[in-house]
Amino acid sequence: MNLTLHLTENCNMDCLYCVREKSPKDMTEEVLIKACDLAFSKGTRAGLCFFGGEPLLKKDLIFRALDYCTEKSAESGIRFDCKMTTNGTLLDEGFLERARVSHMGIGLSFDGTTQDVCRRFSDGRPTAALIEEKAGLLLKYMPDSTALATIAPQAVPYYAQSVRYLHELGFKNISMVIAYGKKVSWTDDDLDILKEQLSLTCEYLKELFVRGEKIFVGPVFSKIRECISDRNPSERCHLGVRQMPVTPAGDLYPCTSFIGDRDYLLGNVFDGIDRTKVMEIAKKASVPESCEGCALIRRCTNSCGCSNRMNTGDENIISPLQCTYERMLIEASDALGEELYRLDPVRFSKVFGESARNE
Numbered sequence: 001m002n003l004t005l006h007l008t009e010n011c012n013m014d015c016l017y018c019v020r021e022k023s024p025k026d027m028t029e030e031v032l033i034k035a036c037d038l039a040f041s042k043g044t045r046a047g048l049c050f051f052g053g054e055p056l057l058k059k060d061l062i063f064r065a066l067d068y069c070t071e072k073s074a075e076s077g078i079r080f081d082c083k084m085t086t087n088g089t090l091l092d093e094g095f096l097e098r099a100r101v102s103h104m105g106i107g108l109s110f111d112g113t114t115q116d117v118c119r120r121f122s123d124g125r126p127t128a129a130l131i132e133e134k135a136g137l138l139l140k141y142m143p144d145s146t147a148l149a150t151i152a153p154q155a156v157p158y159y160a161q162s163v164r165y166l167h168e169l170g171f172k173n174i175s176m177v178i179a180y181g182k183k184v185s186w187t188d189d190d191l192d193i194l195k196e197q198l199s200l201t202c203e204y205l206k207e208l209f210v211r212g213e214k215i216f217v218g219p220v221f222s223k224i225r226e227c228i229s230d231r232n233p234s235e236r237c238h239l240g241v242r243q244m245p246v247t248p249a250g251d252l253y254p255c256t257s258f259i260g261d262r263d264y265l266l267g268n269v270f271d272g273i274d275r276t277k278v279m280e281i282a283k284k285a286s287v288p289e290s291c292e293g294c295a296l297i298r299r300c301t302n303s304c305g306c307s308n309r310m311n312t313g314d315e316n317i318i319s320p321l322q323c324t325y326e327r328m329l330i331e332a333s334d335a336l337g338e339e340l341y342r343l344d345p346v347r348f349s350k351v352f353g354e355s356a357r358n359e
């Protein structure tokens with residue numbers, strides 16, 4: 001099974017849009033080992049995602065988990081996969097060497113040219129120059145790593161520029177998401193700019209397609225891929241079924257935005273998972289009522305319980321911001337997809353058919 005390990009609630013950065021409650025709580029080795037055992041307890045694959053706060057503050061725990069799970073995998077024949085989301089400030093050659101051996105998938109949170117607008121150290125120092133250097137190091141060891149950019153309203157005029165910058169740094173996988181939560185506030189003007197920026201980004205992606213360059217930019221490419229493979233993005237959300245977070249104390253919840261709400265507590269790494277409660281909660285997730293009858297219902301990420309809960313307080317109610325964003329994203333992606341298909345149908349099928357198969 002797949003678990004997201006919150007190795008610490010601490011972080012050395014203080015991003016403007018951060019939704020995590022920070023504290024000095026770290027996971028103990030005892031909880032870590034129990035969590036690893038739990039990951040191996042069901043199915044033919046054990047997956048761990050190292051998460052935080054900032055997971056690299058607890059490198060010792062990551063090394064311990066890698067050693068333990070590698071051994072367990074060899075003994076049991078169960079495949080072990082791992083990934084990590086990091087702010088990158090503490091990446092070094094020793095860690096990357098070990099991560100490469102374990103085939104760890106690394107997502108580097110990096111906002112491109114607007115890094116210093118929102119992503120600073122806790123004492124206010126900028127991080128852009130350091131993260132640019134760390135990105136080079138990461139790509140040297142693991143060229144398929146992903147840059148994860150979170151675009152807040154302050155950064156939206158630089159969205160397209162940031163995609164170009166990240167690609168020119170060497171990232172072939174880029175994820176652009178907009179910032180949600182109580183700390184950000186989107187105006188209609190910001191959303192107009194976002195629409196223009198999506199269109200500029202699509203122009204750039206078209207340029208790259210024509211030049212035959214390899215790139216994957218989510219969520220634009222995901223929308224094209226889902227459209228041609230007739231997959232419904234809403235079906236990706238299975239609260240607590242596919243990927244359960246584990247808190248530093250070892251408690252299990254359906255998804256990160258439910259952490260701390262005892263009504264959603266699914267068990268802990270010592271006593272195991274309450275399977276009845278998991279199924280009860282998974283069944284509660286449904287398509288928002290406000291979406292009934294909408295033509296985009298099968299194209300829209302409208303029922304991600306985690307983001308709905310963060311934005312509206314209810315896993316089954318979507319925010320107007322997300323509805324607007326989904327509409328503009330689908331429009332921009334469809335226009336790009338049609339254009340790329342017209343330009344080169346064979347290559348289009350290869351690029352999007354392949355990425356669909358690889359997911």
Ligand code: SF4
Pocket residue numbers: 011012013014015017018019020052053054087109
């Ligand atoms: S690096 Fe991540 S956890 Fe740390 S402040 Fe930024 S968003 Fe929050």
Ligand code: SF4
Pocket residue numbers: 290291294295296297298300301302318322323324326327
């Ligand atoms: S576009 Fe809005 S109304 Fe339509 S399915 Fe998506 S969230 Fe629901």
